[in-house]
Amino acid sequence: MKNYDLVIHPADGSSAISRVDVVGTLDSHTVAGFEQSLHSLLDTGVTRLLLNIEQLTYISSAGISALMGLTHRLRQNNGELVLLKPSDKVHRVFRTLGFTNIFKIVDNETELNAAFNI
């Protein structure tokens, strides 16, 4: 049973933002694959990572820890992780736990340049 999927778009343009669409759930079952894929992407030198989480239907503490790890790694290299269009449910989890102050979250793509400090 496939609980999640990742669609990795090639970075293009001068801004070199790498976009990944996350579909499904991020829990203890799916997080290992998620982390492996995203950290492999970062190994290629990506410093601006956009996660489109519009179709992310559920996130647990395992998923949040994974996002924290990506955020920490990117910021250490003067980069950034931006989360695009979280669903109401996922946004509530972030807000209730205080992660709206930690993660960079945008609701539409017009905010991306500002989020990535471009």
Next chain:
Amino acid sequence: MRDEDKSMQNRSPEGDEPGVLGDVVEIEVRCPVETRVLSLLRTLVTALAHDLGFSEEEVERIELAVDEACTNVVRHAYKHLGVSPDLPPDKRLPPPADVECVLRLRTILHQDWIKIIIMDNGIGLHNTPPGVNSIEEYLERRGTGGLGNYIIRNFMDEVHYDFPPERGTILTMIKYLHPAIKK
């Protein structure tokens, strides 16, 4: 008599005094300690919580708390026996013959509350790494763990751990439909 069965003798969620007798529905599932069961257990409890009349936000909190609690069992309860997804494949062992490496989830539905009891036969989760007491502490730890226990304690109205002398953990979580009912 198991502790969780004693609590069913009286119909209040605490089990220590007679409560209002309403319809009580009890559903129990028994499953392997594998991460692939987590989504199924979430589906079950969210369906039951919806049916009971919890708001969407409360259902989400119950779902997350149950997921975190079940994840703790899957990851930690039988790790000492070589049964855990946290272990590298070459360190994992088949379950021993004398220990049933399972997770049991019992849901008790009352008109005013939902009680979720998660049981295992493992090491006793008091022997596993403690969770964080705040998000600040979690951030100080660079987000390396402990958030699940924080969620359990803060997303459910009552949380109680029992550690039977023979082995294992019994985690009881209660969510009240109406805050006024909570004592």
